[in-house]
Amino acid sequence: MPAGKSGGTPSGNPAVLTSQLVNSPALPAALRATMLLRCLAIQGSWNYEILVGNGMGFCVEPALRRLPGGIDGPAYKAALARQSVYFNAHPYLAGLAVGALARAELDQVPPERIERFRTALCGPLGSVGDRLVWAAWLPACSLVAILVFGLGAPPLGVLLAFLILYNIGHLGLRDWALRAGWHHGLRVAQALGHPVLQHGPRYIGRVSAVLGGLALPLAVHRAIGGEPPLTPVPLAVAVATPVFALVLVRLHGRAEGWRVVLLVLAAFVLYSVVR
Amino acid sequence: MPLDLATLLASMIPVALLAGLIGLDVVSFPQAMLSRPIVGATLGGALAGSPEAGLVCGTALECLALESLPVGASRYPEWGSSSVVAGTVATVGTTDNGLPATGAFAVAVVVGVLFAWIGGWTMVKHRQLIARFARPRLDQLAAGSRNTVVGLQVFGMTADLARGALLGATAFLIGVPVAEAVHANWTLPENVSRAVVITCVAGVAAAAVWKDFHAISGTRRLFLAALAVGTALVVWGA
Numbered sequence: 001m002p003a004g005k006s007g008g009t010p011s012g013n014p015a016v017l018t019s020q021l022v023n024s025p026a027l028p029a030a031l032r033a034t035m036l037l038r039c040l041a042i043q044g045s046w047n048y049e050i051l052v053g054n055g056m057g058f059c060v061e062p063a064l065r066r067l068p069g070g071i072d073g074p075a076y077k078a079a080l081a082r083q084s085v086y087f088n089a090h091p092y093l094a095g096l097a098v099g100a101l102a103r104a105e106l107d108q109v110p111p112e113r114i115e116r117f118r119t120a121l122c123g124p125l126g127s128v129g130d131r132l133v134w135a136a137w138l139p140a141c142s143l144v145a146i147l148v149f150g151l152g153a154p155p156l157g158v159l160l161a162f163l164i165l166y167n168i169g170h171l172g173l174r175d176w177a178l179r180a181g182w183h184h185g186l187r188v189a190q191a192l193g194h195p196v197l198q199h200g201p202r203y204i205g206r207v208s209a210v211l212g213g214l215a216l217p218l219a220v221h222r223a224i225g226g227e228p229p230l231t232p233v234p235l236a237v238a239v240a241t242p243v244f245a246l247v248l249v250r251l252h253g254r255a256e257g258w259r260v261v262l263l264v265l266a267a268f269v270l271y272s273v274v275r
Numbered sequence: 276m277p278l279d280l281a282t283l284l285a286s287m288i289p290v291a292l293l294a295g296l297i298g299l300d301v302v303s304f305p306q307a308m309l310s311r312p313i314v315g316a317t318l319g320g321a322l323a324g325s326p327e328a329g330l331v332c333g334t335a336l337e338c339l340a341l342e343s344l345p346v347g348a349s350r351y352p353e354w355g356s357s358s359v360v361a362g363t364v365a366t367v368g369t370t371d372n373g374l375p376a377t378g379a380f381a382v383a384v385v386v387g388v389l390f391a392w393i394g395g396w397t398m399v400k401h402r403q404l405i406a407r408f409a410r411p412r413l414d415q416l417a418a419g420s421r422n423t424v425v426g427l428q429v430f431g432m433t434a435d436l437a438r439g440a441l442l443g444a445t446a447f448l449i450g451v452p453v454a455e456a457v458h459a460n461w462t463l464p465e466n467v468s469r470a471v472v473i474t475c476v477a478g479v480a481a482a483a484v485w486k487d488f489h490a491i492s493g494t495r496r497l498f499l500a501a502l503a504v505g506t507a508l509v510v511w512g513a
Contacts, residue, residue, distance in 0.1 A: 040304055040305035040306070041303065041304040041305070041428060041432065043302050043303055043304075043306070044303045044304055044428040044429075044431045044432040044435075045405050045409070045427040045428050045430065045431035045432075046302060046303075046402060046405070046431070047402045047403070047405040047406035047409060047431075048402055048403065048406055049406045049409065049410070050409065054409065054416065054424055054427045054428065055428065057416070057424045058424050058425065058427075058428045061421065061424060061425075071421060076419065077418060077419030077420075078419060079419070080419040080420075080421060080424065081416065081417050081418060081419035084416045084419075084424055085416075085417075091306060092306075130346050134344045134345055134346050135344055135346065135487065138308065138344070139341055139344070139483075139484075139487060141308070142311065142313070142337055142340070142341055143341075143484070145311075145313050145334075145337065146313070146334060146337060146338065146480070149313070149330065149334045150505075154327075155317045155320075155321065155326035155327060155329070155330040156326075158313065158317070158330060158334075159313075159314055159317055159318075162308070162311070162313060162314065163307070163308070163309070163314065166307070166308050167307050167308070170306070170307060170308070201491075202491050205487075205488040205490075205491040205494055206488075206491060206493065206494055206497055208484065208487075208488060208494075209484060209488050209491075209494040209495070209497040209498040209501065210497050210498070210500075210501040211501075212480070212481070212484035212498055212501070212502075213484075213497070213498045213499065213500065213501020213502035213503075213504065213505055214501045214502075214504060214505040214508070215505065216477055216480060216481055216484075216502065216505060217502065217505035217506045217508070217509045218505055218508060218509060219334060219338075219477075220473055220477045221509045221512075223331055223334060223335065223374075223469070223473050224466070224469050224470055224473050225370075225372070225374060225466065225469060226372075227466065229509050229510050230510065233466045233467060233470045234470075236470060236474075237470045237473060237474050237477070238506070240474045240478075241474050241477045241478050241481060242478075242481065243478075244474060244475065244478030244479075244482075245477075245478040245479075245481035245482040245485065246482075247478075248478060248479060248482035249482050249485055249486060252486060256342060256343065257339065257342045257478070257479035257482055257483065258339040258340075258342060258343060258352065258388055258391075258392075258479060259392075260479075261339060261384075261388060261475045261476065261479055262385065262388045262389060262392070264475055265381055265384055265385050265388075265472065265475060266385055268381060268468075268471055268472075269378075269381050269382060269385060269457055272378070272381075272457075272461055272462055272463045272468065273378075273456075273457055273460045273461065273462070275462055
């Protein structure tokens, strides 16, 4: 049971915090499920003024109902107000903050300490999540899907391969984040030292390079209709693709590939129709 | 055969609904990457009766999407809603082996990219709309009002669903007639045309892999070695 419920007197004292970690209360299953479900919608009201702040309040809210006085009590309203102000984090790792802040509120940690802790969490949760998920896991899973397509899988097979693989990582990370946040409370920075968060992007990046190299020739071959590879059209594609890629690499920062492709293909369509 | 207006409008409704749901996945709920092009376009193609054509179109758009990572608060293309429509557009003409016919395929990729770009702009407007909606309610938030917190989430997600559906409907109403016209008037050889489209998207994907992982030592050598193995597999597999 959280200390706050039994009238405990938590503080910023490190010895007390360590004792709280050792005696970490279990996150009740129903509360965990509700908060996890709400975490899936944490960015539902993302905006340029409070960013994901309202979403944080939305996710922590089920836990706050356990504060003395329930949803009509002053403790609940003060805590919900504190949790619904400006916040920024990667959506998948925001669960670390949700769990830790829920625990801190139920432990009735002093408000100014919660606010300082909340502010300090924004930066790391954003950068670690971006590196691990958007820059590593997502492209890796995309390349797996392209590889599965290249190997000749039917549409359902490609979709299932991508969605199952991606969401094992996605949902696993969200669930771990929520549990780790609750377990570590205000010491959640320890969880950010997890080897997967620290070294995962490097290993996933290497695997992605291999996946990309294998996937592209196979997928191109299927997409052009499976013509014999040593005939003029496939050979032309095999030569032109790296040349075009090289041009795009040289243009790095000056023009994004998808914009270039939009112009090239629009011109190509026009040429084919009006010539 | 070109669709008449009534049929076009009737066909638009399920596509728009799917585009709305898939658009919701991009940021608001649940970010399970149903909104990746390879998923959205395949579902769009399946809705129009040809998942295979949708899959080919989705793979092409996925190659382009590899380059634009949705990092932080940056503005990026919204591939979800547009991919659903692109997958549908790709089915306007199909070959015997289920591939999209070249004219429809080229238009589908153009529609996918163009409306992903426009979709990125609509996401910015959506976020500004939520901020405008939230501003007069900040006092209630500061008072710890549960109804305000939940109401803001529901408003944001509902608006996002409507944004995706509206974007999908617009893209469909423009994309399908254009694809039909282009498909009927396409003059270049099928295999050469398809090769041009595929070269473009594969080039972007190769450049993206090359750039995305450059900071990790050894990845470029691994990529080139795997590329050689992949090419050998194609040659020997044939």
